[in-house]
Amino acid sequence: MSRRDRAVVVTGLGLVSCAGEGIEAHLAAFAAAGPPRTDAESFAPYPVHPVAPLALDTQIPKKSDQRQMEAWQRLGVYAAGLALDSAGVKDDSGFKSALQLIVAAGGGERDYAVDGAILTGLRGTNDPGAYLNERLLNDLRPTLFLAQLSNLLAGNISIVHGVTGASRTFMGEESSGVDALRIGHARIASGQVETMMVGGSYSAERPDVMVVHEMGGYLLKPDYRPVFERGDGGGFVLGSAAAFLVLESAEHAAARGARALARLMPVANDRVARAPGSVSASLTRLIGEAGIERPDVVLSGATGLRDLAAEEVAGIRAALPETGIRATGDLIGHPLEVAAPFGAALAAAFCAAGSAREVVVTSVGHRRGEGVIRVVAA
Template sequence: MATATNRDVVITGIGLVTSLGEGRDAHWDTLRAPGRHAVVDETGFAPWPVHPLPALDLDRQIPKRGDQRQMEPWQRLNTYAAGLALDDAGARDLVADMHLMVAAGGGERDLPLDEQVTAALAEADGAEAAGNGARLNEMLATGLRPTLFLAQLSNLVAGNISIVHGVTGSSRTFMGEESAAADALRIARARIAEGRGEIALVGGGFVGSRWDMLVLFRGGDGLWEGPFQPLSGRGEGGMVLGGMSAYLVLEAAEHARARGARVLARLDAVATDATHRTAPGESATAAEALLARVGGPAPAVISGTPGTPSAWAEEERFLQTLGGAAIRRSGSLLGHGVEASFPVNVALAALALSRGGFYPAMDPADAGEAAAPDRILVTGFGQWRGEALASISRPDTARPDTESPA
C-alpha cells in the first residue's frame, strides 16, 4: 500500500497530437485499424522524409487570435495539446493550483535571414573575411525582429500555456532533448507521490517539418534520407522526424477519487539516465539498471528508439533481455519527436490500458502479442543520450515493487 510519502499517481487526462490526428479516440481507432500506415511527406523537405502535423483548429484551444499570432507554430502546438489534456481530464476548474512542467527545445529561426547571413559570410575573403565577426553581429542586430528573438526563449511555452489556459501553479521548463521529457515526467510524478502537489500538467511538443531542425539533426548522419522506410528497414539507420505533442494530467489517486475523475492508468515509476555512448553495451547496461527501479519487465513494451545507429543497436540489445514481451516500435508510424516522444509513448501506453487492449505490430520487427496487458513498459533512448523507462499499469492492479521517488 502506498504511504503518505509514496502515494499512487494516476493519469486522468491526455492531450495527444501526431501525424495520425488528435485526441485519444482518433489515435486508438487509427492504431488499431487493419492496414494502417504512416503519414509521411517525402517531397516537402527532400531528401529527408518527415511525418507532418495534421491541420488543427486552433480556435478551439487558443481562442484569441492575438495569442495565436504572437506564438510560433511550435508554441501553438504545445498550447493546443495542453488544452486537449485539460479538457480530457475535466480539470479546467483546477488550473489555479495545477503545477506545470514542460520539456522544450529552442524556438524557430528566421530562415531567410540565416540564408542572407551565411551567403554574405561565404562570399567574404581576405581582409573582409577578417571582419566577419563584427559583420555577423551587425546583421543579426539589425535583421532579427525582437518578437522572433523572444519567441526562441524556451520558457515561453509554459508562459503561453499559463496565459491561455490559466495554469498558475508552479512552473518548470526542462531542456536537454529526450532527457528533458523523461525528467519532466519523473519529477512531476515524484512531487505528487511525495505530497508536494495534488495535480500537474506535464508534456512537450516538437515540429519536425522545420528546415533548421533537419539541418541540425543531419549532422553525424542522424537522419534517414530517401524514400521512407520503417525503423527496422533503414539498414545503417537514421531518424525520420515527426511532428507531435503530448500533455498528461497527473494526479494523486486520492485527489482524483475525491473529485470523481475518470482514471486512465497509473504511472508507477519513471527512471532516467544520461549515458554518453562511448563503447558498445554501455547504454543497454544503463537501461538494465533502470529496469530494476521501475519494477522489472512487463508483458508489453512501447519502444521509443529514435532510429540513429548507436541508439538502435543499444535499445535492441536491451529489448532482447525482456523475454517474451510484446514490443511495439511507435517511431515507425509516428517518427521521432525528440522531447515529445517520451510523453507521446506514455500517452499511448495509458490509452491502451484504459481501453483494455494493445496495438498490432507497428514495425516489421515487432514481435509478441499482449491482448490486454495490465502493465506496459515505455522506453526512451535519445539519439545521443537520454535513456529512460516508465512503468504504466491499470489502476486496479497491484503496484510493482519500485524505488521511492527520486
C-alpha cells in the same frame, strides 16, 4: 514522514501528431499499424512526419496569441488544451491556478528568410560585424525571441489556458522527456504537490533542426522505413508532435470525481557512458528497477539509429523475452523531447481503453540517457 508511495494517476491526455489529434485517433492509428503519414518532398532529402492539420482556434482562441507563437509552441499549447479538456478542468480556474507544469522542450524556429539573406549579404561585405548588427536590428521581429525561448512554451500555456501554478522547462533532447515524467511523478508521490501537467512539443517541419541533426549523420534519407528495419547506420525521421499528461495524486482525483485513466509508476532512468553493450545492460537493469511484471506491450521510443535500436531491443528482450515491442517512431516519427511523454500518454490511453493492463515505455536518447516508464491500469 515519507509519503513516497502515494499513487499517481493520469487524468488527462493531449496528443497531436501526424496521426491526428486526440486519444482515439492515436489508438486507431496504432491498431491500423500502417506506415505513418510522411512528407518526403518538402524538406528533401529528409523525410518528415508532418503534424495533422489543426483547428487552432479551438484551443487558442485569440489570433494575437497564435501570432505570437511559432509552430512548436502552437502545437504544445494545443495539446495542453486537449489534456485539460480530457481531464475535465479546462474551465476550472481553481484547478488550473494550482496546476504546475514540467515541459520538455528545446527551442523554437528561426526566421529562415532573414537568416538566408544575412548569410548572403555577409559574403559581400567588408565589415561583417557592423553588417550583422545592422541586419539583425532591422530584420528580426522583436517577438521572434519569445517564440524561440525554451521556457515560453510553458509561458504560453499559462497565458492561453490559465495554468499558473508554476512551471519548469527541462531541456536536453530525449532524456528531458523522461526526466519530466520522473520528477513530475516523484513530486506528487512524495506529497510535494497534488497536480502536475507534464509533456512537451516538437516541430520537425523546420530546416534548421535538419542542419543540426545532419551534423553527426543522425537523419534517415531519403524515405521513411520502419524503425527496426533501417539499413546501414539507420537514422531518425523527425516527427512533429506534442503530448501532455495531467497527473494527480489518486486522492486528489478521487476527491474531485475525476476518472483515473491509468496509473503512472515511478520512472527509472539513467545516463551510462556509451560503449558496446552499455545501453542494453542499462535498460535491462532499469526494467528491473521499474518493477515491470507482465506487460502487454513495450512502446519503444527508439530513434531509428540502427546500433542503438539493436541495443535497446536486446536490453528489453533480456528482461522481457515474451513481450512484443512496437516503435512509436512508426506511428509519429521521432519528436526528441516528446518521445517519452508521447509513449507514456499512449500507454495510458491503452489502459483507459481496456486494451492493456500494463505497458512499458522505453526511451534511449540518441546521445545520452536511458529511461523506462511503467504505466498500469488504474
